[in-house]
Amino acid sequence: MEIYRLPARSDNYIFVLYNPSNRTAAVIDPADAPPVLTKLDQLGATLVTIFNTHHHNDHVGGNRELLERFPEAEVYGGAEDQGRIPGQQHYLRQGDRVTFAGRPAEVFFVPGHTRAHIAYYFLPERSGEPGELFCGDTLFAGGCGRLFEGTAEQMTISLGKLRQLPDNTRVWCGHEYTLNNLKFALSVDGENAELRSRLDKTTAARQQNQPTVPSLLAEEKATNPFLRWDSAALQAVAQSQDAVTVFGRIRSMKDNF
Ligand SMILES: [Zn+2]
Numbered sequence: 326m327e328i329y330r331l332p333a334r335s336d337n338y339i340f341v342l343y344n345p346s347n348r349t350a351a352v353i354d355p356a357d358a359p360p361v362l363t364k365l366d367q368l369g370a371t372l373v374t375i376f377n378t379h380h381h382n383d384h385v386g387g388n389r390e391l392l393e394r395f396p397e398a399e400v401y402g403g404a405e406d407q408g409r410i411p412g413q414q415h416y417l418r419q420g421d422r423v424t425f426a427g428r429p430a431e432v433f434f435v436p437g438h439t440r441a442h443i444a445y446y447f448l449p450e451r452s453g454e455p456g457e458l459f460c461g462d463t464l465f466a467g468g469c470g471r472l473f474e475g476t477a478e479q480m481t482i483s484l485g486k487l488r489q490l491p492d493n494t495r496v497w498c499g500h501e502y503t504l505n506n507l508k509f510a511l512s513v514d515g516e517n518a519e520l521r522s523r524l525d526k527t528t529a530a531r532q533q534n535q536p537t538v539p540s541l542l543a544e545e546k547a548t549n550p551f552l553r554w555d556s557a558a559l560q561a562v563a564q565s566q567d568a569v570t571v572f573g574r575i576r577s578m579k580d581n582f
Contacts, residue, residue, distance in 0.1 A: 326426040326447070328457065328497070330536060331360045336501045337383050338538055340459060341365070344426035349373045351425045353445070353459045354499055355387030362394060371395065374425055377402040378461025379442040380409035384499060388412050403434065405441030417443055433487065435463045437480025438470030446490060455493045458542070463487065465498045466540040467523070468506030469551035471580065477573030481554065484572075488552050492543035503527050503537040509582045510550045513562045513575060520548040550575050 329341040333356040340353040341364050351374035355361050365372055372395040377385050380402070388411040392398060401423060404416035417423070419434035423445065430447040444460040462470035463480075464487050472480055507524040514520055523544065527537050546552050553559050554571040563574040 326428050326450075329364055330497070330538065331364055332501070332536070333357050333360050334383060338497070338499060338501065338536075339387075340497055341368075342425050343368055343370055346426075349426070351376060352387075352391065353497075354378055354384040354461060355391055356383045358387035358390035358394075361387060361391060372398045374398060374423075375400045375412070376423070376425075376445055376459070377406070377410050377413070378444060378459065378463075378499070379403065379439045380406045381439070381462070384461060385410050403441040403443040405436075406439075409441070433483075435460070435483035435486060437472055437475035437477075437483045438462045440474040442470075442475075442483070444487065446494070449491075455495045456491060457497060457539075458487065458490060458494050459497045460487060461499045463498075464496060464545065464549075464551070465500060465506055466496065466503040466537050466545070467510055467527075467549055468502055468579065469549075469576070472576060477576060478569045480576070481569045481572045484552055485568075487542075488546060490542055492541070492546070494542040495539040496542055496545060497539045501536060501538060503540070504531045507548070509579050510548060512582065513550050513578060514548075514553070514556070514558050516558060517548060519544075523548050550579075 327343040331339040337356045342351040348370050350370040353376045392412050400412040401415040402410040402413045404418045417432045421432040430445045433444040435442050435444050447457040449456045554568040563571040
């Protein structure tokens with residue numbers, strides 16, 4: 326399975342999965358159809374699957390146009406998103422499995438950003454190789470999605486599910502927000518040397534207009550304040566040792582950053 330990252334709109338990423346053995350493709354969160362169609366044409370690929378993580382227009386905006394060109398493509402999304410994702414035919418829940426190119430992906434129900442959000446975790450092809458996590462607007466490189474339809478408690482549980490995946494998991498999130506996320510992270514976790522060096526690396530990458538997605542889950546666990554509710558530094562900032570309270574206070578600070 327090959328993975329292509331397509332920039333879209335001001336800061337979105339669309340991901341195309343490609344199976345060269347039969348020239349089929351899947352797309353994850355097509356904000357818009359044109360960049361996807363261009364990529365499919367380049368590959369000479371037939372689109373067979375659309376995987377959506379949640380109903381926001383910058384993640385499903387291209388569904389209709391892609392279905393006009395590939396009417397046989399099947400559309401997957403969260404069970405709770407029924408009626409909100411154009412063309413949706415499959416309604417996924419926690420623990421469901423989907424496959425592409427013979428590769429199984431586990432579905433995680435991760436409400437918080439929206440009440441219906443799901444993530445797709447493609448298991449490693451062989452042991453020791455990385456799994457691929459497509460997490461939409463739940464976990465970002467250095468941050469997490471805003472709480473539009475869910476609570477801090479839901480998001481803490483959702484991020485907790487993703488946090489227990491293997492360290493070498495690659496995190497393919499839906500937006501290039503990393504630099505700003507890490508600037509905020511440093512404001513609440515200033516003694517974190519790994520975070521400081523990640524911010525330097527990210528600053529340099531963004532100056533060259535290089536993408537920072539995917540990131541590594543190990544790096545997120547070490548530097549992303551929204552996975553670090555059990556670190557003493559963040560507990561001190563939030564003045565609490567309760568996971569949900571720490572997460573919720575740090576999230577509110579980020580909303581006002
Ligand atoms: Zn969203």
